[in-house]
Amino acid sequence: GAVVSQHPSWVICKSGTSVKIECRSLDFQATTMFWYRQFPKQSLMLMATSNEGSKATYEQGVEKDKFLINHASLTLSTLTVTSAHPEDSSFYICSAEGIGGGREQYFGPGTRLTVT
Amino acid sequence: SQQGEEDPQALSIQEGENATMNCSYKTSINNLQWYRQNSGRGLVHLILIRSNEREKHSGRLRVTLDTSKKSSSLLITASRAADTASYFCATGPAGGTSYGKLTFGQGTILTVHP
Numbered sequence: 001g002a003v004v005s006q007h008p009s010w011v012i013c014k015s016g017t018s019v020k021i022e023c024r025s026l027d028f029q030a031t032t033m034f035w036y037r038q039f040p041k042q043s044l045m046l047m048a049t050s051n052e053g054s055k056a057t058y059e060q061g062v063e064k065d066k067f068l069i070n071h072a073s074l075t076l077s078t079l080t081v082t083s084a085h086p087e088d089s090s091f092y093i094c095s096a097e098g099i100g101g102g103r104e105q106y107f108g109p110g111t112r113l114t115v116t
Numbered sequence: 117s118q119q120g121e122e123d124p125q126a127l128s129i130q131e132g133e134n135a136t137m138n139c140s141y142k143t144s145i146n147n148l149q150w151y152r153q154n155s156g157r158g159l160v161h162l163i164l165i166r167s168n169e170r171e172k173h174s175g176r177l178r179v180t181l182d183t184s185k186k187s188s189s190l191l192i193t194a195s196r197a198a199d200t201a202s203y204f205c206a207t208g209p210a211g212g213t214s215y216g217k218l219t220f221g222q223g224t225i226l227t228v229h230p
Contacts, residue, residue, distance in 0.1 A: 109158035
């Protein structure tokens with residue numbers, strides 16, 4: 001089956017630093033990837049849609065200059081949290097949409113970010 | 117705001133009992149999906165039901181969709197302790213072929229006691 005990986009699985013960083021999270025589709029190509037954020041005991045909130053070779057589309061209320069998204073290839077999208085603050089601590093989950101008729105969406109295992 | 121609202125927010129049952137979770141949504145959809153999430157982990161896709169379908173089965177799972185009421189239900193039969201997890205519904209928007217831009221419900225925390 002289709003597999004999506006995320007790296008790192010967890011990261012602790014100091015306030016003011018930047019953190020990059022990678023999302024990879026391992027055995028399929030994905031023109032579109034999505035980034036979600038999940039706070040403890042809450043649901044997933046879509047942050048942005050990442051399209052290969054073009055700029056990401058951000059949801060309302062999500063700062064594009066703070067959450068930089070790059071989708072440079074059909075198998076990799078990255079999310080960089082710039083100048084991280086404690087309130088950015090969250091679980092970040094990506095998903096990838098396969099090319100093909102079904103266009104099913106496959107989720108990564110998530111990245112736990114803690115900003116101290 | 118969240119598209120989907122789920123109830124109950126939490127459900128506690130004994131092993132062997134059935135568990136029913138409900139999801140309501142507000143806008144037109146292309147499909148509705150159910151996911152499971154174990155604590156602190158990623159999502160596991162359970163089942164997808166399209167807007168022109170009314171019922172779908174997969175193993176011990178049964179999903180219904182009522183587009184007139186904008187609601188769906190997930191039934192897990194003969195529950196097991198391993199079914200303990202959070203369950204989310206997610207809707208895919210109408211008007212396009214992409215399933216991707218999902219809107220998630222608040223989730224139901226299911227606890228199955230052995």
